[in-house]
Amino acid sequence: MDFQYSEKVQDLLDKLNAFMDEHIYPNEHKMHQALRDEPWSTPELMEQLKQKAKDQGLWNLFLPKVYGDFSPGLTNLEYAPLAEVMGKVIWAPEVFNCGAPDTGNMEVLAKYGSDKQQQDWLQPLMAGRIRSAFAMTEPAVASSDATNIETEIKADGDDYVINGHKFYISGAMRKQCEIMIVMGKTDATNENRYLQQSMILVPMNTPGVKVIRPMQVMGYDDAPEGHAEIIFDNVRVPKENIIAGEGRGFEIAQGRLGPGRIHHCMRSVGAAQRALELMCQRVNQRVAFGRELIKQQSIREDIAKSVCEIEQARLLTLKAAQKMDEEGNKAAKDLIAMIKIIAPNMALTVIDRAMQCHGAVGLSQDTPLAHMWAGQRSLRFADGPDQVHMMQLGRDYAKKFANNQ
Ligand SMILES: Cc1cc2nc3c(=O)[nH]c(=O)nc-3n(C[C@H](O)[C@H](O)[C@H](O)COP(=O)(O)OP(=O)(O)OC[C@H]3O[C@@H](n4cnc5c(N)ncnc54)[C@H](O)[C@@H]3O)c2cc1C
Missing domain, CATH: 1.10.540.10 (Acyl-CoA dehydrogenase/oxidase, N-terminal domain)
Incomplete structure:
Protein backbone atom coordinates (compact mmCIF):
# COMPACT_ATOMS: atom_id res chain seq x y z
CA MET A 1 0.00 0.00 0.00
CA ALA A 127 -21.88 22.93 -13.84
CA GLY A 128 -23.46 23.48 -10.40
CA ARG A 129 -26.44 25.31 -11.91
CA ILE A 130 -29.08 23.04 -10.36
CA ARG A 131 -29.33 20.63 -7.42
CA SER A 132 -30.86 17.17 -7.10
CA ALA A 133 -32.29 14.61 -4.68
CA PHE A 134 -32.42 10.84 -4.36
CA ALA A 135 -35.73 9.42 -3.14
CA MET A 136 -35.74 5.90 -1.79
CA THR A 137 -36.73 5.86 1.91
CA GLU A 138 -40.41 5.46 2.82
CA PRO A 139 -41.95 6.02 6.26
CA ALA A 140 -44.26 3.01 5.94
CA VAL A 141 -41.59 0.31 5.43
CA ALA A 142 -38.14 -0.63 6.76
CA SER A 143 -36.20 1.05 3.99
CA SER A 144 -32.80 -0.29 4.98
CA ASP A 145 -34.06 -3.32 3.04
CA ALA A 146 -34.58 -1.77 -0.39
CA THR A 147 -36.73 -4.68 -1.52
CA ASN A 148 -39.44 -3.35 0.84
CA ILE A 149 -39.93 -0.13 -1.12
CA GLU A 150 -43.60 0.23 -2.10
CA THR A 151 -43.74 3.26 -4.40
CA GLU A 152 -45.44 2.20 -7.62
CA ILE A 153 -44.11 3.12 -11.06
CA LYS A 154 -46.77 2.00 -13.50
CA ALA A 155 -46.53 2.08 -17.30
CA ASP A 156 -49.39 3.93 -18.95
CA GLY A 157 -49.09 4.56 -22.72
CA ASP A 158 -45.95 6.62 -23.35
CA ASP A 159 -45.67 7.52 -19.68
CA TYR A 160 -45.06 6.13 -16.22
CA VAL A 161 -47.38 7.09 -13.38
CA ILE A 162 -45.82 7.21 -9.91
CA ASN A 163 -47.64 6.89 -6.59
CA GLY A 164 -45.89 6.71 -3.23
CA HIS A 165 -44.76 8.37 -0.03
CA LYS A 166 -41.12 9.15 0.77
CA PHE A 167 -39.32 10.95 3.58
CA TYR A 168 -35.85 12.15 4.54
CA ILE A 169 -35.20 13.04 0.92
CA SER A 170 -32.06 15.17 1.28
CA GLY A 171 -31.79 18.19 -0.96
CA ALA A 172 -35.46 18.24 -1.98
CA MET A 173 -36.37 21.23 0.21
CA ARG A 174 -34.21 23.72 -1.59
CA LYS A 175 -35.57 25.90 -4.36
CA GLN A 176 -32.66 25.08 -6.66
CA CYS A 177 -33.44 21.36 -6.56
CA GLU A 178 -34.83 20.58 -10.00
CA ILE A 179 -34.55 16.83 -10.36
CA MET A 180 -35.09 13.73 -8.26
CA ILE A 181 -34.02 10.16 -8.88
CA VAL A 182 -36.92 8.12 -7.52
CA MET A 183 -36.71 4.45 -6.65
CA GLY A 184 -39.93 2.45 -6.94
CA LYS A 185 -41.35 -0.79 -8.26
CA THR A 186 -42.20 -1.41 -11.91
CA ASP A 187 -42.70 -5.15 -11.38
CA ALA A 188 -43.78 -5.80 -7.80
CA THR A 189 -44.65 -9.47 -8.44
CA ASN A 190 -41.38 -10.50 -10.12
CA GLU A 191 -40.15 -13.71 -8.48
CA ASN A 192 -36.69 -12.23 -8.26
CA ARG A 193 -37.15 -9.50 -5.67
CA TYR A 194 -33.99 -7.73 -6.86
CA LEU A 195 -35.53 -7.12 -10.28
CA GLN A 196 -38.74 -5.50 -9.06
CA GLN A 197 -37.28 -1.99 -8.68
CA SER A 198 -36.49 0.76 -11.15
CA MET A 199 -35.12 4.27 -10.94
CA ILE A 200 -36.79 7.11 -12.70
CA LEU A 201 -36.09 10.81 -13.14
CA VAL A 202 -38.80 13.08 -11.80
CA PRO A 203 -38.48 16.87 -12.24
CA MET A 204 -39.48 18.56 -8.98
CA ASN A 205 -42.07 20.72 -10.74
CA THR A 206 -44.02 17.74 -12.11
CA PRO A 207 -47.71 17.96 -11.13
CA GLY A 208 -48.46 15.59 -8.23
CA VAL A 209 -45.06 16.01 -6.49
CA LYS A 210 -46.16 17.34 -3.11
CA VAL A 211 -43.48 18.40 -0.65
CA ILE A 212 -45.20 18.04 2.73
CA ARG A 213 -42.62 19.26 5.24
CA PRO A 214 -38.93 19.40 6.11
CA MET A 215 -37.86 16.55 8.40
CA GLN A 216 -35.43 17.51 11.16
CA VAL A 217 -32.27 15.83 12.39
CA MET A 218 -32.21 16.20 16.16
CA GLY A 219 -33.70 19.67 15.79
CA TYR A 220 -31.52 20.80 12.86
CA ASP A 221 -33.21 21.56 9.54
CA ASP A 222 -29.94 21.05 7.64
CA ALA A 223 -30.68 24.01 5.39
CA PRO A 224 -30.21 24.73 2.56
CA GLU A 225 -30.72 21.17 1.33
CA GLY A 226 -33.07 19.90 4.07
CA HIS A 227 -34.67 16.46 4.16
CA ALA A 228 -38.15 16.49 2.62
CA GLU A 229 -41.23 14.39 3.16
CA ILE A 230 -42.87 13.97 -0.24
CA ILE A 231 -46.10 12.49 -1.58
CA PHE A 232 -46.15 11.29 -5.19
CA ASP A 233 -49.76 11.59 -6.25
CA ASN A 234 -50.31 10.28 -9.79
CA VAL A 235 -47.04 11.82 -10.95
CA ARG A 236 -46.75 11.35 -14.72
CA VAL A 237 -43.39 11.39 -16.52
CA PRO A 238 -42.41 10.18 -20.02
CA LYS A 239 -41.05 6.65 -20.39
CA GLU A 240 -37.67 8.01 -21.50
CA ASN A 241 -37.14 9.11 -17.86
CA ILE A 242 -36.47 5.56 -16.66
CA ILE A 243 -32.75 5.09 -15.93
CA ALA A 244 -31.08 2.18 -17.79
CA GLY A 245 -34.39 0.33 -18.25
CA GLU A 246 -36.95 -1.38 -16.02
CA GLY A 247 -35.73 -3.70 -13.29
CA ARG A 248 -32.27 -2.10 -12.92
CA GLY A 249 -33.11 -0.09 -9.75
CA PHE A 250 -31.53 -2.40 -7.21
CA GLU A 251 -28.38 -2.78 -9.27
CA ILE A 252 -28.06 1.00 -9.69
CA ALA A 253 -28.66 1.55 -5.96
CA GLN A 254 -25.80 -0.79 -5.14
CA GLY A 255 -23.53 0.96 -7.65
CA ARG A 256 -24.51 4.38 -6.31
CA LEU A 257 -23.94 3.58 -2.68
CA GLY A 258 -20.37 2.22 -2.96
CA PRO A 259 -18.62 5.53 -3.75
CA GLY A 260 -21.23 7.51 -1.79
CA ARG A 261 -20.50 5.56 1.36
CA ILE A 262 -16.79 6.03 1.18
CA HIS A 263 -17.19 9.76 0.45
CA HIS A 264 -19.24 10.05 3.66
CA CYS A 265 -16.46 8.26 5.54
CA MET A 266 -13.76 10.54 4.15
CA ARG A 267 -15.78 13.53 5.35
CA SER A 268 -16.36 11.84 8.74
CA VAL A 269 -12.59 11.64 9.19
CA GLY A 270 -12.44 15.37 8.36
CA ALA A 271 -15.20 16.20 10.86
CA ALA A 272 -13.35 14.27 13.57
CA GLN A 273 -10.07 15.95 12.68
CA ARG A 274 -11.71 19.39 12.91
CA ALA A 275 -13.22 18.50 16.30
CA LEU A 276 -9.79 17.38 17.51
CA GLU A 277 -8.18 20.61 16.31
CA LEU A 278 -10.86 22.68 18.09
CA MET A 279 -10.37 20.57 21.21
CA CYS A 280 -6.60 21.20 21.14
CA GLN A 281 -7.06 24.96 20.73
CA ARG A 282 -9.54 25.06 23.60
CA VAL A 283 -7.54 23.06 26.14
CA ASN A 284 -4.41 25.10 25.49
CA GLN A 285 -6.27 28.29 26.45
CA ARG A 286 -8.81 27.32 29.09
CA VAL A 287 -7.63 27.46 32.68
CA ALA A 288 -9.32 25.48 35.49
CA PHE A 289 -8.02 24.77 38.98
CA GLY A 290 -4.97 26.92 38.39
CA ARG A 291 -3.66 25.45 35.16
CA GLU A 292 -4.50 25.02 31.49
CA LEU A 293 -6.71 22.05 30.79
CA ILE A 294 -4.00 20.51 28.61
CA LYS A 295 -1.95 19.92 31.78
CA GLN A 296 -4.55 17.42 33.02
CA GLN A 297 -3.70 13.80 32.25
CA SER A 298 -7.26 12.85 31.31
CA ILE A 299 -7.39 15.64 28.70
CA ARG A 300 -4.11 14.45 27.19
CA GLU A 301 -5.54 10.94 27.05
CA ASP A 302 -8.65 12.21 25.25
CA ILE A 303 -6.44 13.87 22.68
CA ALA A 304 -4.12 10.89 22.31
CA LYS A 305 -7.02 8.43 21.90
CA SER A 306 -8.59 10.73 19.32
CA VAL A 307 -5.37 11.01 17.31
CA CYS A 308 -5.05 7.21 17.28
CA GLU A 309 -8.67 6.57 16.33
CA ILE A 310 -8.73 9.17 13.56
CA GLU A 311 -5.56 7.78 12.03
CA GLN A 312 -6.93 4.22 12.17
CA ALA A 313 -10.11 5.29 10.37
CA ARG A 314 -8.16 7.38 7.87
CA LEU A 315 -5.94 4.45 6.94
CA LEU A 316 -8.89 2.08 6.57
CA THR A 317 -10.63 4.66 4.36
CA LEU A 318 -7.55 4.88 2.15
CA LYS A 319 -7.25 1.11 1.98
CA ALA A 320 -10.90 0.78 0.91
CA ALA A 321 -10.48 3.59 -1.64
CA GLN A 322 -7.40 1.92 -3.10
CA LYS A 323 -9.14 -1.44 -3.39
CA MET A 324 -12.08 0.24 -5.18
CA ASP A 325 -9.67 1.84 -7.64
CA GLU A 326 -7.68 -1.29 -8.29
CA GLU A 327 -10.29 -4.06 -8.15
CA GLY A 328 -13.68 -2.35 -8.37
CA ASN A 329 -16.47 -1.52 -5.94
CA LYS A 330 -17.66 -5.10 -5.62
CA ALA A 331 -14.25 -6.44 -4.60
CA ALA A 332 -13.99 -3.65 -2.03
CA LYS A 333 -17.42 -4.19 -0.47
CA ASP A 334 -16.16 -5.69 2.81
CA LEU A 335 -13.73 -2.82 3.30
CA ILE A 336 -16.44 -0.29 2.43
CA ALA A 337 -18.74 -1.92 5.02
CA MET A 338 -15.94 -1.87 7.62
CA ILE A 339 -15.23 1.81 7.18
CA LYS A 340 -18.93 2.72 7.02
CA ILE A 341 -19.33 1.06 10.44
CA ILE A 342 -16.12 2.54 11.87
CA ALA A 343 -15.91 6.13 10.60
CA PRO A 344 -19.17 7.75 11.83
CA ASN A 345 -18.87 6.00 15.23
CA MET A 346 -15.26 7.14 15.55
CA ALA A 347 -16.26 10.71 14.62
CA LEU A 348 -19.08 10.66 17.19
CA THR A 349 -16.65 9.63 19.93
CA VAL A 350 -14.09 12.28 19.02
CA ILE A 351 -16.69 15.04 18.67
CA ASP A 352 -18.16 14.02 22.02
CA ARG A 353 -14.74 14.39 23.67
CA ALA A 354 -14.31 17.78 22.02
CA MET A 355 -17.73 18.90 23.31
CA GLN A 356 -16.82 17.76 26.82
CA CYS A 357 -13.55 19.73 26.76
CA HIS A 358 -15.42 22.84 25.62
CA GLY A 359 -17.95 22.83 28.44
CA ALA A 360 -21.37 24.33 27.73
CA VAL A 361 -20.28 26.20 24.62
CA GLY A 362 -19.51 22.82 23.03
CA LEU A 363 -23.25 22.19 22.77
CA SER A 364 -24.07 25.69 21.58
CA GLN A 365 -24.42 27.42 18.23
CA ASP A 366 -21.05 29.10 18.78
CA THR A 367 -19.01 26.07 17.76
CA PRO A 368 -19.78 23.64 14.89
CA LEU A 369 -19.52 20.64 17.24
CA ALA A 370 -23.18 20.01 18.07
CA HIS A 371 -24.30 20.19 14.43
CA MET A 372 -21.38 18.00 13.40
CA TRP A 373 -22.41 15.44 16.02
CA ALA A 374 -26.00 15.36 14.72
CA GLY A 375 -24.70 14.93 11.16
CA GLN A 376 -22.44 12.03 12.12
CA ARG A 377 -25.25 10.44 14.14
CA SER A 378 -27.48 10.40 11.07
CA LEU A 379 -24.72 8.65 9.12
CA ARG A 380 -25.26 5.63 11.33
CA PHE A 381 -28.53 5.21 9.35
CA ALA A 382 -27.99 6.97 6.05
CA ASP A 383 -26.59 4.79 3.26
CA GLY A 384 -27.34 1.73 5.38
CA PRO A 385 -27.65 1.35 9.16
CA ASP A 386 -24.62 -0.04 11.01
CA GLN A 387 -26.46 -3.29 11.71
CA VAL A 388 -27.13 -3.98 8.03
CA HIS A 389 -23.45 -3.54 7.17
CA MET A 390 -22.54 -5.77 10.11
CA MET A 391 -25.09 -8.39 9.06
CA GLN A 392 -23.53 -8.61 5.59
CA LEU A 393 -19.92 -8.32 6.73
CA GLY A 394 -20.39 -10.93 9.46
CA ARG A 395 -22.16 -13.32 7.10
CA ASP A 396 -19.56 -13.00 4.33
CA TYR A 397 -16.58 -13.17 6.68
CA ALA A 398 -17.83 -16.30 8.45
CA LYS A 399 -18.53 -17.96 5.11
CA LYS A 400 -14.80 -17.95 4.32
CA PHE A 401 -14.20 -20.37 7.20
CA ALA A 402 -17.38 -22.43 6.90
CA ASN A 403 -15.59 -25.54 5.63
CA ASN A 404 -12.55 -25.36 7.91
CA GLN A 405 -12.20 -28.22 10.41
C1 LIG B 1 -30.17 12.93 7.79
C2 LIG B 1 -30.68 11.82 6.94
C3 LIG B 1 -30.64 11.96 5.55
C4 LIG B 1 -31.18 10.96 4.73
N1 LIG B 1 -31.18 11.16 3.38
C5 LIG B 1 -31.83 10.28 2.59
C6 LIG B 1 -32.00 10.53 1.19
O1 LIG B 1 -31.52 11.54 0.66
N2 LIG B 1 -32.70 9.66 0.46
C7 LIG B 1 -33.24 8.54 0.99
O2 LIG B 1 -33.87 7.78 0.25
N3 LIG B 1 -33.10 8.26 2.32
C8 LIG B 1 -32.43 9.11 3.13
N4 LIG B 1 -32.30 8.87 4.48
C9 LIG B 1 -32.92 7.69 5.04
C10 LIG B 1 -31.94 6.58 5.36
O3 LIG B 1 -31.32 6.11 4.21
C11 LIG B 1 -32.74 5.50 6.09
O4 LIG B 1 -33.09 6.02 7.36
C12 LIG B 1 -32.00 4.21 6.23
O5 LIG B 1 -31.87 3.55 4.99
C13 LIG B 1 -32.73 3.26 7.21
O6 LIG B 1 -34.05 3.05 6.82
P1 LIG B 1 -35.22 3.25 7.88
O7 LIG B 1 -35.11 4.60 8.46
O8 LIG B 1 -36.50 2.86 7.23
O9 LIG B 1 -34.87 2.25 9.04
P2 LIG B 1 -35.35 0.73 9.16
O10 LIG B 1 -35.09 0.01 7.89
O11 LIG B 1 -36.71 0.71 9.72
O12 LIG B 1 -34.32 0.20 10.23
C14 LIG B 1 -34.41 0.65 11.60
C15 LIG B 1 -33.34 0.01 12.42
O13 LIG B 1 -33.53 -1.38 12.44
C16 LIG B 1 -32.29 -1.99 12.70
N5 LIG B 1 -32.03 -3.02 11.70
C17 LIG B 1 -32.36 -3.01 10.38
N6 LIG B 1 -31.91 -4.13 9.79
C18 LIG B 1 -31.30 -4.86 10.74
C19 LIG B 1 -30.63 -6.10 10.75
N7 LIG B 1 -30.50 -6.81 9.62
N8 LIG B 1 -30.12 -6.53 11.92
C20 LIG B 1 -30.25 -5.81 13.07
N9 LIG B 1 -30.85 -4.61 13.11
C21 LIG B 1 -31.37 -4.15 11.97
C22 LIG B 1 -31.21 -0.91 12.61
O14 LIG B 1 -30.86 -0.48 13.91
C23 LIG B 1 -31.93 0.19 11.89
O15 LIG B 1 -31.40 1.47 12.19
C24 LIG B 1 -31.73 9.81 5.31
C25 LIG B 1 -31.74 9.66 6.71
C26 LIG B 1 -31.24 10.64 7.53
C27 LIG B 1 -31.31 10.48 9.01
Missing part, protein backbone atom coordinates in the same frame (compact mmCIF):
# COMPACT_ATOMS: atom_id res chain seq x y z
CA ASP A 2 1.35 3.35 -1.02
CA PHE A 3 -0.60 6.30 0.34
CA GLN A 4 1.94 8.90 -0.77
CA TYR A 5 0.24 11.91 -2.40
CA SER A 6 1.04 12.43 -6.07
CA GLU A 7 2.19 15.88 -7.15
CA LYS A 8 -1.26 16.53 -8.61
CA VAL A 9 -3.00 15.67 -5.32
CA GLN A 10 -0.54 17.64 -3.20
CA ASP A 11 -1.10 20.65 -5.42
CA LEU A 12 -4.90 20.34 -5.11
CA LEU A 13 -4.60 19.79 -1.37
CA ASP A 14 -2.51 22.93 -0.91
CA LYS A 15 -4.99 24.94 -2.95
CA LEU A 16 -7.94 23.47 -1.06
CA ASN A 17 -6.44 24.15 2.36
CA ALA A 18 -5.66 27.73 1.32
CA PHE A 19 -9.26 28.11 0.08
CA MET A 20 -10.63 26.78 3.38
CA ASP A 21 -8.46 29.21 5.35
CA GLU A 22 -9.32 32.19 3.20
CA HIS A 23 -12.98 31.63 2.35
CA ILE A 24 -14.64 28.86 4.34
CA TYR A 25 -13.67 29.09 8.04
CA PRO A 26 -13.98 32.91 8.16
CA ASN A 27 -17.49 32.68 6.66
CA GLU A 28 -18.94 29.98 8.90
CA HIS A 29 -21.08 32.32 11.00
CA LYS A 30 -22.11 34.43 8.00
CA MET A 31 -23.31 31.33 6.14
CA HIS A 32 -25.32 30.08 9.10
CA GLN A 33 -26.93 33.48 9.48
CA ALA A 34 -27.86 33.57 5.77
CA LEU A 35 -29.42 30.11 6.07
CA ARG A 36 -31.40 31.11 9.14
CA ASP A 37 -32.84 34.08 7.24
CA GLU A 38 -33.79 32.08 4.13
CA PRO A 39 -33.35 28.37 4.77
CA TRP A 40 -34.23 26.88 1.39
CA SER A 41 -32.47 29.34 -0.90
CA THR A 42 -28.86 29.11 -1.92
CA PRO A 43 -27.19 32.10 -0.24
CA GLU A 44 -25.47 34.60 -2.50
CA LEU A 45 -22.29 33.91 -0.53
CA MET A 46 -22.46 30.24 -1.59
CA GLU A 47 -22.76 31.21 -5.26
CA GLN A 48 -19.76 33.54 -4.96
CA LEU A 49 -17.65 30.86 -3.30
CA LYS A 50 -18.67 28.28 -5.91
CA GLN A 51 -17.49 30.56 -8.69
CA LYS A 52 -14.16 31.11 -6.91
CA ALA A 53 -13.69 27.36 -6.42
CA LYS A 54 -14.51 26.68 -10.06
CA ASP A 55 -12.03 29.33 -11.21
CA GLN A 56 -9.32 27.61 -9.18
CA GLY A 57 -10.06 24.15 -10.60
CA LEU A 58 -11.42 22.95 -7.25
CA TRP A 59 -14.54 21.55 -8.85
CA ASN A 60 -16.15 18.10 -9.20
CA LEU A 61 -13.13 16.50 -7.59
CA PHE A 62 -15.17 13.44 -6.63
CA LEU A 63 -15.79 12.02 -10.09
CA PRO A 64 -13.20 9.34 -10.90
CA LYS A 65 -13.43 10.08 -14.59
CA VAL A 66 -12.56 13.10 -16.71
CA TYR A 67 -15.84 14.56 -17.84
CA GLY A 68 -15.44 17.44 -20.29
CA ASP A 69 -13.80 20.41 -18.65
CA PHE A 70 -15.69 19.72 -15.48
CA SER A 71 -13.64 17.17 -13.58
CA PRO A 72 -9.93 16.46 -13.03
CA GLY A 73 -10.65 12.69 -12.97
CA LEU A 74 -9.17 11.72 -9.61
CA THR A 75 -9.16 8.16 -8.30
CA ASN A 76 -10.97 7.43 -5.02
CA LEU A 77 -7.58 7.25 -3.29
CA GLU A 78 -6.58 10.64 -4.67
CA TYR A 79 -9.93 12.16 -3.72
CA ALA A 80 -9.87 10.90 -0.10
CA PRO A 81 -7.60 13.55 1.47
CA LEU A 82 -9.48 16.29 -0.38
CA ALA A 83 -12.88 15.05 0.81
CA GLU A 84 -11.47 14.88 4.32
CA VAL A 85 -10.60 18.57 4.21
CA MET A 86 -14.05 19.48 2.83
CA GLY A 87 -15.65 17.44 5.62
CA LYS A 88 -14.31 19.87 8.20
CA VAL A 89 -17.20 22.26 7.55
CA ILE A 90 -20.70 20.90 6.95
CA TRP A 91 -21.58 23.17 4.01
CA ALA A 92 -18.11 23.21 2.39
CA PRO A 93 -18.52 20.21 0.01
CA GLU A 94 -21.19 22.09 -1.96
CA VAL A 95 -18.77 24.95 -2.63
CA PHE A 96 -16.66 22.49 -4.64
CA ASN A 97 -19.69 20.74 -6.19
CA CYS A 98 -18.82 17.69 -4.12
CA GLY A 99 -21.88 17.53 -1.86
CA ALA A 100 -24.25 14.61 -1.37
CA PRO A 101 -26.70 13.67 -2.77
CA ASP A 102 -25.64 15.43 -6.00
CA THR A 103 -22.38 13.50 -6.23
CA GLY A 104 -24.13 10.11 -6.14
CA ASN A 105 -26.75 11.31 -8.60
CA MET A 106 -24.12 12.60 -10.99
CA GLU A 107 -22.34 9.27 -10.80
CA VAL A 108 -25.58 7.44 -11.61
CA LEU A 109 -26.27 9.69 -14.57
CA ALA A 110 -22.68 9.47 -15.80
CA LYS A 111 -22.71 5.68 -15.58
CA TYR A 112 -26.28 4.72 -16.48
CA GLY A 113 -27.91 7.82 -18.00
CA SER A 114 -28.96 8.05 -21.67
CA ASP A 115 -27.45 10.80 -23.82
CA LYS A 116 -30.59 12.88 -23.34
CA GLN A 117 -30.67 12.34 -19.57
CA GLN A 118 -27.02 13.36 -19.39
CA GLN A 119 -27.63 16.45 -21.45
CA ASP A 120 -30.75 17.49 -19.53
CA TRP A 121 -29.56 16.77 -15.98
CA LEU A 122 -25.92 15.71 -15.70
CA GLN A 123 -24.55 18.75 -17.53
CA PRO A 124 -26.34 21.33 -15.35
CA LEU A 125 -25.45 19.35 -12.21
CA MET A 126 -21.79 19.19 -13.19
